[in-house]
Amino acid sequence: MKNLSDPIFVTQPSLPELDEFIPYLEQIWKNKQLTNNGPFHQQFEKELAEYLDVPYISLFANGTLALVTALQVLRITGEVITTPYSFVATSHSLWWNNIKPVFVDIEPEFCNLDPEKIEAAITPKTTAILPVHVYGNPCDTKRIQEIADTYGLKVIYDAAHAFGVNHREQSICRFGDLSMLSFHATKVFNTMEGGALICNDDATKKRIDFLKNFGFAGETTVIAPGINSKMNEMQAALGLVQLKHHQSNIDKRSKLAHIYRSKLSPIDGISLLPERESMTPNHSYFPIFVDERIYGITRDELYDRLKDNGIFGRRYFYPLITEFPMYKGLESSAPSNLPAAKRKAEEVICLPIYPNLEIPTALKICSIISDCKSQAKQ
Numbered sequence: 418m419k420n421l422s423d424p425i426f427v428t429q430p431s432l433p434e435l436d437e438f439i440p441y442l443e444q445i446w447k448n449k450q451l452t453n454n455g456p457f458h459q460q461f462e463k464e465l466a467e468y469l470d471v472p473y474i475s476l477f478a479n480g481t482l483a484l485v486t487a488l489q490v491l492r493i494t495g496e497v498i499t500t501p502y503s504f505v506a507t508s509h510s511l512w513w514n515n516i517k518p519v520f521v522d523i524e525p526e527f528c529n530l531d532p533e534k535i536e537a538a539i540t541p542k543t544t545a546i547l548p549v550h551v552y553g554n555p556c557d558t559k560r561i562q563e564i565a566d567t568y569g570l571k572v573i574y575d576a577a578h579a580f581g582v583n584h585r586e587q588s589i590c591r592f593g594d595l596s597m598l599s600f601h602a603t604k605v606f607n608t609m610e611g612g613a614l615i616c617n618d619d620a621t622k623k624r625i626d627f628l629k630n631f632g633f634a635g636e637t638t639v640i641a642p643g644i645n646s647k648m649n650e651m652q653a654a655l656g657l658v659q660l661k662h663h664q665s666n667i668d669k670r671s672k673l674a675h676i677y678r679s680k681l682s683p684i685d686g687i688s689l690l691p692e693r694e695s696m697t698p699n700h701s702y703f704p705i706f707v708d709e710r711i712y713g714i715t716r717d718e719l720y721d722r723l724k725d726n727g728i729f730g731r732r733y734f735y736p737l738i739t740e741f742p743m744y745k746g747l748e749s750s751a752p753s754n755l756p757a758a759k760r761k762a763e764e765v766i767c768l769p770i771y772p773n774l775e776i777p778t779a780l781k782i783c784s785i786i787s788d789c790k791s792q793a794k795q
């Protein structure tokens with residue numbers, strides 16, 4: 418039984434009924450193929466490619482390893498342009514490949530890498546751009562591709578938040594050279610841990626599959642120092658079951674997002690994330706931005722007030738990646754280089770949103786935010 422005073426976290430992983438999953442486990446126990454491109458792995462790859470409407474997909478143990486492998490697949494070296502406003506795994510994937518991240522500021526509106534700032538950061542060592550579709554909201558894919566084409570750069574999208582999002586009438590994962598998805602427990606679609614790379618041609622798909630399996634291209638042929646980042650059969654089986662419930666989960670998220678939007682947009686000093694035109698959202702996150710000069714109290718004060726009421730939002734993404742010790746010393750990490758990112762990081766709170774979040778709870782969260790504002794006025 419759920420108690421009114423139970424804490425409410427920013428997300429709660431979606432799981433199917435256990436009974437629905439058991440037959441898949443029995444199948445695994447019966448055929449004893451646990452990993453290495455087993456039957457569920459093959460089926461999940463196929464169903465996922467259809468569901469997402471993408472030409473080629475490769476499954477991974479998690480999203481971070483998918484990103485680390487993506488950089489190897491395209492032989493990215495030197496410097497890569499990326500965003501400070503993301504989860505640390507984005508730039509950690511560069512670090513693991515000995516690549517220098519070059520941080521560029523974000524669009525103040527959408528929180529994604531600002532295309533207008535990219536060109537100034539390109540040097541002879543730049544080989545790629547690594548943008549993130551933050552909160553599942555698409556980057557300016559058109560402008561980013563134009564720049565990449567002009568300068569001969571690869572584009573790898575961190576689409577960890579963007580499962581199922583469509584953009585300009587196609588899957589968001591079709592943009593750029595490669596896209597990475599994460600199926601981590603906290604993401605909009607999960608296989609407990611898991612991830613994927615999406616590519617546009619058969620040769621790249623082959624190379625991805627070699628590199629995620631130690632570089633094996635045949636029984637006795639190793640073509641590169643690949644890693645082990647394969648998804649196992651339990652993850653793939655869970656993915657198959659999760660897929661059946663995905664749309665209904667998105668519908669529930671959409672209702673909650675609608676409530677938040679209608680109740681919170683009238684509050685002065687609270688701004689919401691606009692949706693990029695020509696997209697179908699997945700409602701993976703619900704960020705709000707607190708302008709303390711208008712709202713009356715600071716973001717952290719509101720964050721604490723919510724906590725006092727058992728509501729545990731998260732300040733994604735605060736601190737910025739560039740604040741962490743391993744990146745802080747880089748020239749491009751200077752706060753003066755990243756004013757928009759710095760401001761967003763100081764203003765943001767992601768509110769709880771997940772399929773099982775009850776509507777009265779969402780309404781209560783809105784009232785707390787509204788009450789804090791009226792009290793601040795006095």
Ligand SMILES: *Cc1c(COP(=O)(O)O)cnc(C)c1O
Nearest residue numbers: 479480481504506507577599601
């Ligand atoms: C979750 C996340 C990742 C890492 O994915 P894992 O599957 O947890 O390894 C990378 N980038 C972003 C933006 C994420 O939110």
